[in-house]
Amino acid sequence: MGYKVPAGISNKHVHVSKEDFEVLFGKDFEMTNFKDLSQPGQFATDQKVDIIGPRGTLANIRILGPYRPQTQVELSETDCYTIGIPIDVRESGKLAGTPGCTLKGPNGSVELKEGVMVALRHVHLSGPQAEEAGVKDGDIVKVKFDGPRGITFDNVLIRAGEKHYRDMHLDTDEANAAGLTNGQEGEIIK
């Protein structure tokens, strides 16, 4: 049996830079913690924005904290089709050359020249968890989920270290295709 990881399903969301947040919500406005997330230090905020593409708008999309150096919008391929943004699947944080969009908050709008991506599915593991699973940061593995819509995901990136904790991040297309709910366990296959 392979090492088990729970599914952590990411709906569309936005990471923001402090500068962009101030434009969207106002200069003295602070982001507020709605809920801690599975990864250490990460949290969902109470703040939401509209994501506007050439073909439509995704309304009331949650911002995640803390601030990042550059604003990053994570959509599913289905979301990209809905608002007419090219699909660019890649690793979080690697934003050069990604498509842009408009973000609209209660105080103002930001025109992003880049920053919209479909996040590459990945497994977070702490150092000891990675050791137990027999994998290391940067490895590519398969993860198998059973069930009526059972799927084995190929090309799953391992992200391991002290800022990580056991969770497999999938988007809503991937979770729905496999009929998954949050916490359902899959098995790492090397």
Next chain:
Amino acid sequence: MGYKVPAGISNKHVHVSKEDFEVLFGKDFEMTNFKDLSQPGQFATDQKVDIIGPRGTLANIRILGPYRPQTQVELSETDCYTIGIPIDVRESGKLAGTPGCTLKGPNGSVELKEGVMVALRHVHLSGPQAEEAGVKDGDIVKVKFDGPRGITFDNVLIRAGEKHYRDMHLDTDEANAAGLTNGQEGEIIK
């Protein structure tokens, strides 16, 4: 190497009974062929309806022909979440116990007591194609698609016989999760 099948991506659509079609479009209205589909005798029509659930509406959804004995609405899980309809993954035509919805056409509305499903992914093959692939009607296989979002789909139903022709039917969640476009080939794994 396993037998190759092209991906045929099904967006949400509606099959209708003649009785329901007359309520939606009027007594003397005939469905018109917009485009033939991959399966013999099946076609997309020019006619569209709204699908209404407790939480929202999916507007302008295409009707497929020919008529069927009972109206059947095929949605992705993402669509089900959008309009608030319970998810029921099953084989086409087996409608007993599925959730209902409202359909709205230019002439009138139909309240369906049942008929909404997420279609079980499946591979269509003609008799000779099934023989070549070494499978038979009713078999359950895996189908593997390569690529950056490569996926192996488990529990894929084989539907084989003279009314079928080589095509793997997936919904938009499944296609988007695997980053597929129409016609991209996967491989049957037994």
